[in-house]
Amino acid sequence: MRGIFITGTDTAVGKTTIGVHLAKTLRQNGQRVRVRKPVETGCERLAGSDALQPSDAIQLRAAAGITDTLDAVCPYRYEPPVSPEWAARLANCPLAIGDLHAACLDGVGSDDFLLVEGAGGFYSPIAQGALNADLAAGLGMPVLLVVADRLGAVNQTLLAIEAMEMRGLPLMGVVLNQVAQPENPFLDNHAELQRWLAAPVIHQTYNSPASPQLTQWVQKWLG
Template sequence: MPAYFITGTDTEIGKTTIASGLLHAARRAGLSTAAIKPVASGCELTPEGLRNGDALSLWGECSLPLRYEEVNPLAFEPAIAPHLAAREVGTPLTVQALVEPIQAIQARNADFMLVEGAGGWRVPLEGQANLSDVAKSVGMPVILVVGVRLGCINHAVLTAEAIAHDGLRLAGWVANIVDPQTSRLNDNLATLHERLPAPCLGTVPYLAEATPAGVADCLDLTLLGL
Protein backbone atom coordinates (compact mmCIF):
# COMPACT_ATOMS: atom_id res chain seq x y z
CA MET A 1 0.00 0.00 0.00
CA PRO A 2 1.78 3.19 -1.13
CA ALA A 3 1.50 5.85 1.57
CA TYR A 4 3.16 9.27 1.56
CA PHE A 5 3.58 12.16 3.98
CA ILE A 6 2.81 15.53 2.38
CA THR A 7 4.78 18.52 3.64
CA GLY A 8 5.42 21.98 2.29
CA THR A 9 8.01 24.71 2.15
CA ASP A 10 5.77 26.92 4.27
CA THR A 11 2.17 27.42 5.28
CA GLU A 12 -0.41 28.58 2.73
CA ILE A 13 1.48 27.23 -0.26
CA GLY A 14 -1.12 24.75 -1.48
CA LYS A 15 -0.40 21.45 0.28
CA THR A 16 -4.07 20.54 0.32
CA THR A 17 -4.56 21.65 -3.28
CA ILE A 18 -1.76 19.34 -4.40
CA ALA A 19 -2.75 16.50 -2.04
CA SER A 20 -6.33 16.59 -3.34
CA GLY A 21 -5.01 16.55 -6.89
CA LEU A 22 -2.79 13.55 -6.14
CA LEU A 23 -5.72 11.67 -4.62
CA HIS A 24 -7.88 12.52 -7.62
CA ALA A 25 -5.19 11.31 -9.99
CA ALA A 26 -4.96 8.05 -8.05
CA ARG A 27 -8.72 7.56 -8.22
CA ARG A 28 -8.62 8.31 -11.94
CA ALA A 29 -6.05 5.52 -12.25
CA GLY A 30 -8.44 3.10 -10.58
CA LEU A 31 -6.80 3.08 -7.15
CA SER A 32 -8.67 3.20 -3.85
CA THR A 33 -7.72 6.25 -1.80
CA ALA A 34 -7.55 7.36 1.82
CA ALA A 35 -6.15 10.45 3.49
CA ILE A 36 -5.69 11.95 6.91
CA LYS A 37 -4.88 15.41 8.21
CA PRO A 38 -4.18 14.40 11.79
CA VAL A 39 -4.20 17.92 13.19
CA ALA A 40 -5.79 21.09 11.85
CA SER A 41 -6.30 24.54 13.30
CA GLY A 42 -8.51 27.22 11.83
CA CYS A 43 -11.63 25.05 11.96
CA GLU A 44 -15.22 26.29 11.82
CA LEU A 45 -17.90 25.28 14.27
CA THR A 46 -20.76 23.57 12.40
CA PRO A 47 -23.82 21.61 13.59
CA GLU A 48 -21.70 18.46 13.08
CA GLY A 49 -18.79 19.85 15.11
CA LEU A 50 -15.51 21.53 14.16
CA ARG A 51 -14.71 21.22 10.48
CA ASN A 52 -11.57 22.20 8.58
CA GLY A 53 -11.73 23.20 4.92
CA ASP A 54 -8.50 21.41 4.02
CA ALA A 55 -9.60 18.20 5.71
CA LEU A 56 -12.96 18.39 3.96
CA SER A 57 -11.18 18.66 0.62
CA LEU A 58 -9.10 15.56 1.36
CA TRP A 59 -12.16 13.71 2.64
CA GLY A 60 -13.94 14.42 -0.62
CA GLU A 61 -11.19 12.60 -2.54
CA CYS A 62 -11.19 9.49 -0.33
CA SER A 63 -12.84 6.52 -2.00
CA LEU A 64 -12.87 4.49 1.22
CA PRO A 65 -15.87 5.15 3.50
CA LEU A 66 -14.20 7.20 6.23
CA ARG A 67 -15.82 9.35 8.88
CA TYR A 68 -14.71 12.98 9.11
CA GLU A 69 -13.26 12.33 12.56
CA GLU A 70 -10.99 9.67 11.04
CA VAL A 71 -9.71 12.11 8.42
CA ASN A 72 -9.21 14.94 10.92
CA PRO A 73 -9.02 13.51 14.45
CA LEU A 74 -7.65 16.67 16.12
CA ALA A 75 -9.46 19.87 15.11
CA PHE A 76 -8.96 23.28 16.72
CA GLU A 77 -10.90 26.48 16.09
CA PRO A 78 -8.24 29.23 16.35
CA ALA A 79 -6.32 29.85 13.13
CA ILE A 80 -2.95 29.70 14.89
CA ALA A 81 -0.07 27.24 15.17
CA PRO A 82 -1.51 23.83 16.13
CA HIS A 83 0.56 23.48 19.32
CA LEU A 84 -0.72 26.84 20.55
CA ALA A 85 -4.32 26.00 19.66
CA ALA A 86 -4.01 22.65 21.42
CA ARG A 87 -2.51 24.31 24.50
CA GLU A 88 -5.43 26.74 24.73
CA VAL A 89 -7.95 23.89 25.01
CA GLY A 90 -5.76 21.63 27.13
CA THR A 91 -5.26 18.88 24.53
CA PRO A 92 -1.84 17.17 24.63
CA LEU A 93 -0.44 17.40 21.10
CA THR A 94 1.99 14.50 21.28
CA VAL A 95 3.59 12.43 18.55
CA GLN A 96 1.71 9.32 19.67
CA ALA A 97 -1.63 11.18 19.63
CA LEU A 98 -1.08 11.78 15.91
CA VAL A 99 0.58 8.48 15.02
CA GLU A 100 -2.28 6.29 16.30
CA PRO A 101 -4.99 7.68 13.98
CA ILE A 102 -2.57 7.54 11.04
CA GLN A 103 -1.94 3.87 11.72
CA ALA A 104 -5.69 3.29 11.93
CA ILE A 105 -6.09 4.68 8.41
CA GLN A 106 -3.12 2.60 7.21
CA ALA A 107 -4.91 -0.49 8.48
CA ARG A 108 -7.72 0.20 6.00
CA ASN A 109 -5.29 -0.80 3.21
CA ALA A 110 -6.12 1.76 0.56
CA ASP A 111 -4.16 1.48 -2.67
CA PHE A 112 -2.94 5.07 -2.22
CA MET A 113 -2.80 6.99 1.05
CA LEU A 114 -1.69 10.49 1.97
CA VAL A 115 -0.94 12.06 5.34
CA GLU A 116 -1.02 15.84 5.14
CA GLY A 117 1.02 17.78 7.66
CA ALA A 118 0.38 21.30 8.89
CA GLY A 119 2.59 24.16 7.78
CA GLY A 120 6.17 23.15 7.08
CA TRP A 121 8.49 20.36 8.21
CA ARG A 122 9.39 21.65 11.68
CA VAL A 123 5.95 22.60 13.02
CA PRO A 124 6.13 22.30 16.84
CA LEU A 125 4.16 19.80 18.89
CA GLU A 126 4.19 19.37 22.67
CA GLY A 127 7.53 19.86 24.41
CA GLN A 128 10.45 19.66 21.98
CA ALA A 129 8.70 17.37 19.48
CA ASN A 130 7.89 18.43 15.93
CA LEU A 131 5.44 17.26 13.29
CA SER A 132 8.44 15.82 11.48
CA ASP A 133 8.74 13.33 14.36
CA VAL A 134 5.34 11.99 13.35
CA ALA A 135 6.59 11.42 9.81
CA LYS A 136 9.66 9.67 11.23
CA SER A 137 7.50 7.46 13.45
CA VAL A 138 5.35 6.21 10.59
CA GLY A 139 8.37 6.00 8.27
CA MET A 140 6.61 7.18 5.14
CA PRO A 141 8.39 8.63 2.10
CA VAL A 142 7.74 12.35 1.72
CA ILE A 143 6.24 14.44 -1.06
CA LEU A 144 7.29 18.09 -0.86
CA VAL A 145 5.00 20.84 -2.11
CA VAL A 146 7.10 23.83 -3.17
CA GLY A 147 5.17 27.08 -3.15
CA VAL A 148 6.88 28.81 -6.04
CA ARG A 149 7.53 32.44 -5.18
CA LEU A 150 10.52 34.58 -4.25
CA GLY A 151 12.64 32.66 -1.72
CA CYS A 152 11.26 29.23 -2.56
CA ILE A 153 14.61 27.74 -3.62
CA ASN A 154 16.15 28.28 -0.19
CA HIS A 155 13.05 26.96 1.57
CA ALA A 156 12.84 23.90 -0.69
CA VAL A 157 16.52 22.94 -0.40
CA LEU A 158 16.56 23.39 3.37
CA THR A 159 13.41 21.29 3.74
CA ALA A 160 14.85 18.55 1.53
CA GLU A 161 18.03 18.55 3.64
CA ALA A 162 15.98 18.29 6.85
CA ILE A 163 13.98 15.37 5.45
CA ALA A 164 17.19 13.54 4.55
CA HIS A 165 18.69 14.37 7.96
CA ASP A 166 15.67 12.74 9.58
CA GLY A 167 16.32 9.55 7.64
CA LEU A 168 13.34 9.75 5.32
CA ARG A 169 13.21 9.51 1.55
CA LEU A 170 12.03 12.41 -0.55
CA ALA A 171 9.88 10.53 -3.06
CA GLY A 172 9.02 13.54 -5.18
CA TRP A 173 8.12 17.20 -5.21
CA VAL A 174 5.52 19.39 -6.86
CA ALA A 175 6.03 22.96 -8.03
CA ASN A 176 2.90 24.93 -7.14
CA ILE A 177 2.95 28.42 -8.67
CA VAL A 178 1.48 30.52 -5.87
CA ASP A 179 2.85 33.79 -7.28
CA PRO A 180 2.42 33.95 -11.07
CA GLN A 181 4.43 37.19 -11.11
CA THR A 182 7.55 35.48 -9.75
CA SER A 183 10.53 37.03 -11.49
CA ARG A 184 12.54 34.63 -13.69
CA LEU A 185 9.98 31.90 -13.08
CA ASN A 186 11.46 29.39 -15.52
CA ASP A 187 14.96 29.94 -14.16
CA ASN A 188 13.70 29.33 -10.63
CA LEU A 189 11.99 26.13 -11.72
CA ALA A 190 15.16 24.98 -13.47
CA THR A 191 17.18 25.57 -10.30
CA LEU A 192 14.69 23.57 -8.26
CA HIS A 193 15.05 20.68 -10.71
CA GLU A 194 18.83 20.88 -10.34
CA ARG A 195 18.90 21.13 -6.55
CA LEU A 196 16.16 18.81 -5.32
CA PRO A 197 17.17 15.12 -5.16
CA ALA A 198 13.86 13.65 -6.29
CA PRO A 199 11.63 13.67 -9.37
CA CYS A 200 9.26 16.56 -9.98
CA LEU A 201 5.75 15.09 -10.11
CA GLY A 202 4.44 18.14 -11.92
CA THR A 203 4.22 21.90 -12.15
CA VAL A 204 0.83 23.33 -11.26
CA PRO A 205 0.23 26.79 -12.75
CA TYR A 206 -1.58 29.50 -10.87
CA LEU A 207 -5.23 28.52 -11.19
CA ALA A 208 -8.14 30.88 -10.46
CA GLU A 209 -10.12 27.80 -9.42
CA ALA A 210 -7.83 24.95 -8.45
CA THR A 211 -10.10 21.91 -8.58
CA PRO A 212 -8.72 18.45 -7.76
CA ALA A 213 -9.42 17.36 -11.34
CA GLY A 214 -7.60 20.36 -12.79
CA VAL A 215 -4.60 19.84 -10.53
CA ALA A 216 -4.54 16.12 -11.31
CA ASP A 217 -4.12 16.98 -14.99
CA CYS A 218 -0.73 18.52 -14.10
CA LEU A 219 0.60 15.56 -12.09
CA ASP A 220 2.32 12.32 -13.06
CA LEU A 221 1.91 9.53 -10.51
CA THR A 222 3.95 7.12 -12.61
CA LEU A 223 7.04 8.92 -11.27
CA LEU A 224 6.13 7.36 -7.90
CA GLY A 225 6.08 3.93 -9.50
CA LEU A 226 2.28 3.72 -9.54
Protein backbone atom coordinates in the same frame (compact mmCIF):
# COMPACT_ATOMS: atom_id res chain seq x y z
CA MET B 1 0.41 -0.24 2.72
CA ARG B 2 1.66 2.43 0.35
CA GLY B 3 1.48 6.06 1.21
CA ILE B 4 2.83 9.56 1.04
CA PHE B 5 3.30 12.18 3.70
CA ILE B 6 2.50 15.56 2.16
CA THR B 7 4.45 18.35 3.75
CA GLY B 8 5.43 21.85 2.75
CA THR B 9 8.06 24.50 3.17
CA ASP B 10 5.43 26.60 4.96
CA THR B 11 1.75 26.93 5.64
CA ALA B 12 -0.52 27.89 2.70
CA VAL B 13 1.85 26.60 0.02
CA GLY B 14 -0.73 24.25 -1.51
CA LYS B 15 -0.44 20.97 0.43
CA THR B 16 -4.20 20.41 0.34
CA THR B 17 -4.51 21.52 -3.28
CA ILE B 18 -1.83 19.03 -4.33
CA GLY B 19 -3.26 16.39 -1.99
CA VAL B 20 -6.62 16.72 -3.72
CA HIS B 21 -4.99 16.43 -7.17
CA LEU B 22 -3.05 13.38 -5.98
CA ALA B 23 -6.06 11.66 -4.47
CA LYS B 24 -8.04 12.09 -7.69
CA THR B 25 -5.12 10.95 -9.85
CA LEU B 26 -4.53 7.88 -7.68
CA ARG B 27 -8.22 6.98 -7.89
CA GLN B 28 -8.16 7.37 -11.67
CA ASN B 29 -5.30 4.87 -11.61
CA GLY B 30 -7.36 2.28 -9.76
CA GLN B 31 -6.18 2.93 -6.21
CA ARG B 32 -8.33 2.87 -3.11
CA VAL B 33 -7.22 6.10 -1.50
CA ARG B 34 -7.46 6.86 2.20
CA VAL B 35 -6.71 10.35 3.48
CA ARG B 36 -5.74 11.60 6.89
CA LYS B 37 -5.31 15.15 8.15
CA PRO B 38 -4.81 14.04 11.75
CA VAL B 39 -4.91 17.53 13.18
CA GLU B 40 -6.30 20.75 11.74
CA THR B 41 -6.30 24.23 13.25
CA GLY B 42 -8.08 27.37 12.12
CA CYS B 43 -11.33 25.37 11.88
CA GLU B 44 -14.53 27.35 11.53
CA ARG B 45 -17.20 26.85 14.17
CA LEU B 46 -20.61 26.15 12.70
CA ALA B 47 -23.18 28.72 13.80
CA GLY B 48 -25.14 27.55 16.82
CA SER B 49 -23.09 24.40 17.20
CA ASP B 50 -19.96 23.07 18.86
CA ALA B 51 -18.87 21.37 15.63
CA LEU B 52 -15.60 22.53 14.09
CA GLN B 53 -15.28 22.33 10.31
CA PRO B 54 -11.88 21.02 9.15
CA SER B 55 -11.82 22.41 5.60
CA ASP B 56 -8.67 20.57 4.49
CA ALA B 57 -10.00 17.24 5.72
CA ILE B 58 -13.35 17.90 4.00
CA GLN B 59 -11.62 18.59 0.66
CA LEU B 60 -9.32 15.57 0.95
CA ARG B 61 -12.15 13.24 1.95
CA ALA B 62 -14.26 14.36 -1.01
CA ALA B 63 -11.34 13.90 -3.42
CA ALA B 64 -10.64 10.41 -2.10
CA GLY B 65 -14.32 9.50 -2.43
CA ILE B 66 -14.27 7.50 0.78
CA THR B 67 -16.93 6.75 3.34
CA ASP B 68 -14.58 7.33 6.30
CA THR B 69 -16.17 9.70 8.79
CA LEU B 70 -14.72 13.16 9.15
CA ASP B 71 -13.73 12.14 12.69
CA ALA B 72 -11.62 9.35 11.24
CA VAL B 73 -9.99 11.65 8.68
CA CYS B 74 -9.42 14.49 11.13
CA PRO B 75 -9.96 13.57 14.77
CA TYR B 76 -8.17 16.56 16.31
CA ARG B 77 -9.59 19.98 15.43
CA TYR B 78 -8.99 23.41 16.89
CA GLU B 79 -10.41 26.84 16.22
CA PRO B 80 -7.36 29.11 16.75
CA PRO B 81 -5.28 29.56 13.58
CA VAL B 82 -1.99 28.60 15.23
CA SER B 83 0.23 25.52 15.25
CA PRO B 84 -1.46 22.34 16.50
CA GLU B 85 0.90 22.11 19.44
CA TRP B 86 0.00 25.62 20.53
CA ALA B 87 -3.72 25.20 19.87
CA ALA B 88 -3.76 22.07 22.04
CA ARG B 89 -1.96 23.92 24.82
CA LEU B 90 -4.51 26.73 24.61
CA ALA B 91 -7.20 24.07 25.02
CA ASN B 92 -5.36 22.80 28.12
CA CYS B 93 -5.08 19.35 26.61
CA PRO B 94 -1.62 18.70 25.15
CA LEU B 95 -1.58 16.59 22.01
CA ALA B 96 0.63 13.49 21.95
CA ILE B 97 2.49 12.56 18.77
CA GLY B 98 1.50 8.92 19.37
CA ASP B 99 -2.17 9.86 19.11
CA LEU B 100 -1.59 11.56 15.76
CA HIS B 101 0.43 8.58 14.54
CA ALA B 102 -2.38 6.21 15.52
CA ALA B 103 -4.99 8.46 13.87
CA CYS B 104 -3.07 8.31 10.58
CA LEU B 105 -3.13 4.51 10.50
CA ASP B 106 -6.44 3.74 12.18
CA GLY B 107 -8.77 1.94 9.79
CA VAL B 108 -6.30 1.93 6.89
CA GLY B 109 -5.94 -1.40 5.11
CA SER B 110 -2.86 -2.98 3.60
CA ASP B 111 -4.25 -2.51 0.08
CA ASP B 112 -5.01 1.17 0.58
CA PHE B 113 -2.95 4.06 -0.67
CA LEU B 114 -2.64 6.48 2.24
CA LEU B 115 -2.19 10.23 1.87
CA VAL B 116 -1.38 12.12 5.06
CA GLU B 117 -1.30 15.90 5.12
CA GLY B 118 0.74 17.45 7.90
CA ALA B 119 0.06 20.86 9.42
CA GLY B 120 2.09 23.91 8.44
CA GLY B 121 5.66 23.33 7.29
CA PHE B 122 8.06 20.43 7.79
CA TYR B 123 9.43 21.90 11.03
CA SER B 124 6.13 23.27 12.34
CA PRO B 125 5.25 21.97 15.82
CA ILE B 126 2.44 19.44 15.43
CA ALA B 127 2.19 17.87 18.90
CA GLN B 128 3.72 18.18 22.35
CA GLY B 129 7.47 18.50 21.73
CA ALA B 130 7.13 17.15 18.19
CA LEU B 131 7.43 18.58 14.68
CA ASN B 132 5.80 17.49 11.41
CA ALA B 133 9.18 15.93 10.70
CA ASP B 134 8.75 13.64 13.71
CA LEU B 135 5.34 12.47 12.54
CA ALA B 136 6.68 11.75 9.04
CA ALA B 137 9.66 9.88 10.48
CA GLY B 138 7.47 7.88 12.87
CA LEU B 139 5.16 6.84 10.06
CA GLY B 140 8.16 5.99 7.90
CA MET B 141 6.36 7.27 4.82
CA PRO B 142 8.06 8.85 1.81
CA VAL B 143 7.65 12.59 1.76
CA LEU B 144 6.31 14.89 -0.92
CA LEU B 145 7.44 18.47 -0.47
CA VAL B 146 5.15 21.25 -1.69
CA VAL B 147 6.76 24.62 -2.26
CA ALA B 148 5.12 27.91 -3.24
CA ASP B 149 6.52 29.16 -6.53
CA ARG B 150 7.74 32.57 -5.46
CA LEU B 151 10.99 34.34 -4.68
CA GLY B 152 12.71 32.44 -1.86
CA ALA B 153 11.52 29.00 -3.01
CA VAL B 154 15.03 27.70 -3.65
CA ASN B 155 16.24 28.61 -0.17
CA GLN B 156 13.18 27.12 1.52
CA THR B 157 13.31 23.94 -0.54
CA LEU B 158 17.00 23.27 0.08
CA LEU B 159 16.59 23.86 3.83
CA ALA B 160 13.63 21.49 4.04
CA ILE B 161 15.37 18.78 2.04
CA GLU B 162 18.48 18.98 4.20
CA ALA B 163 16.24 18.52 7.24
CA MET B 164 14.70 15.43 5.61
CA GLU B 165 18.10 14.01 4.79
CA MET B 166 19.21 14.50 8.40
CA ARG B 167 16.33 12.27 9.44
CA GLY B 168 16.89 9.75 6.69
CA LEU B 169 13.47 10.38 5.17
CA PRO B 170 13.00 9.45 1.53
CA LEU B 171 11.90 12.37 -0.64
CA MET B 172 9.49 11.36 -3.40
CA GLY B 173 9.73 14.69 -5.10
CA VAL B 174 9.05 18.38 -4.99
CA VAL B 175 5.94 20.11 -6.28
CA LEU B 176 6.58 23.72 -7.16
CA ASN B 177 3.11 25.15 -6.87
CA GLN B 178 1.90 28.46 -8.30
CA VAL B 179 -0.33 29.69 -5.49
CA ALA B 180 -0.79 32.98 -7.33
CA GLN B 181 -0.50 34.34 -10.86
CA PRO B 182 3.21 34.67 -11.71
CA GLU B 183 4.28 38.28 -11.75
CA ASN B 184 8.06 38.16 -11.94
CA PRO B 185 9.11 37.34 -15.54
CA PHE B 186 12.73 36.79 -14.47
CA LEU B 187 11.94 34.04 -11.98
CA ASP B 188 12.44 30.40 -13.05
CA ASN B 189 12.38 28.39 -9.84
CA HIS B 190 11.73 25.19 -11.75
CA ALA B 191 14.97 25.42 -13.70
CA GLU B 192 16.88 26.56 -10.61
CA LEU B 193 15.59 23.73 -8.43
CA GLN B 194 16.31 21.13 -11.10
CA ARG B 195 19.90 22.36 -11.16
CA TRP B 196 20.24 21.95 -7.39
CA LEU B 197 18.29 18.76 -6.80
CA ALA B 198 18.57 15.15 -7.82
CA ALA B 199 14.92 14.65 -6.82
CA PRO B 200 12.25 15.27 -9.45
CA VAL B 201 10.53 18.65 -9.43
CA ILE B 202 7.17 19.17 -11.03
CA HIS B 203 5.40 22.40 -11.69
CA GLN B 204 1.74 22.94 -10.84
CA THR B 205 0.39 26.01 -12.61
CA TYR B 206 -2.07 28.44 -11.09
CA ASN B 207 -5.75 27.51 -11.16
CA SER B 208 -5.19 24.49 -13.40
CA PRO B 209 -6.07 20.83 -13.31
CA ALA B 210 -3.43 18.45 -11.96
CA SER B 211 -0.14 18.74 -13.80
CA PRO B 212 0.26 15.91 -16.35
CA GLN B 213 3.60 15.20 -14.66
CA LEU B 214 1.69 14.32 -11.50
CA THR B 215 -0.09 11.56 -13.42
CA GLN B 216 3.25 10.33 -14.74
CA TRP B 217 4.65 10.28 -11.20
CA VAL B 218 1.69 8.33 -9.90
CA GLN B 219 1.98 5.78 -12.69
CA LYS B 220 5.68 5.41 -11.92
CA TRP B 221 5.07 5.00 -8.18
CA LEU B 222 2.48 2.34 -8.85
CA GLY B 223 4.85 0.53 -11.16
